[in-house]
Each structure stands twice: as structure tokens, then as C-alpha cells.
Amino acid sequence: MEKDGGSMKTKKLVLLALLSTIALTIFMVEAQIPMLIPITGIKIGLSNIVTVFTVFALGAWEGAAVLFVRIFLGAVFAGNFSTILYSAAGGLCAIAVTVLLRKILKPSQLWVAGCLGAVAHSIGQMAAAIVISGTWSLALYLPVMIAVSILTGCFTGLCAQILVNRGKQLWKTIFK
16 A cells, blocks of 8 residues: 555654654653752753654754754743753754764764764853853853763764664664
């Protein structure tokens, strides 16, 4: 039985909704975990596993859609809508870097996208904080954020790499 264009679009929309739900659920669970490092704005970013996975398994637009749905709904459900500008600035930088890296990385190098995407997120987030607050001295905090981003980004990127590479046959079945 051949599927028409409408049912394929519906299947893709449902798949993106499921990936967004997974990312949002991970985000909300992570928000309940006490910080390992008691510094504002620093967290592991486990929901980024889903974003990096989506970019490499499905494509750039799909990954961006999952990311921005998660950012918006995360702000709504967490009841902290004031953070949306910081998250959006960081997310935009991270997704841009991840999408660019998609064109040049090998399947065994996806962890690099997680790492550099996390660094880009921190830079974007800090830029937003400086612009919103008008406080340039916040930039002194950026080296700490970048150091933590390298560690957490490598971890989330490696998790996405494992998902993409170990499930190749499964993803072909699900995503076709």
C-alpha cells in the first residue's frame, strides 16, 4: 500500500511531536535535579541529545523545530517565561553550529557537534544576558560556562552519536 503525500506529512509531524515531547520531558526532569555545580545557568543539557540526534537523523529543519518547540514549551511548563530570550539566543547559536557541522562530520564524530553546539549555546546565552542587562562584566563568567559546556556537550553529543549510529536500521524503518 503506497502512502500519499498527506499521510507522509502527518507521519513526519507526529514523529517531530514525539521527539519534541521526549526532549521536553527530559528538560523537565533535568530541571528537578539539583545542580552539581551551584552556578546559575549551568546544567547538563540532556534534552540536547534529542536535538543533535534529530539534526543528524532527520535533518536541519527538523532539529530546529524540535529545539524551538522544546524551548517554548519548556518556558511555559516551567513557569519561567523570562528565560525564553536567553534560551532562544543560545539555541539559535547552537542549532546553527550543529547544522553546519552536519555537513562535514563523519558518523563517528557527532560528539563534536554536541560539544561545539554547547559552547555556541553558552556564547549566545551570555550575549543575550549582556544585551538585556547592559552589564559587560558578565563576560567574565563566559570562560567558566565554556569549560562546563565542553564537558557537558561532549557527553550529550556522544549520547546522540550512539543513538544515531547504533540504531541505523531501526531509524530507517521508523523514519521512512
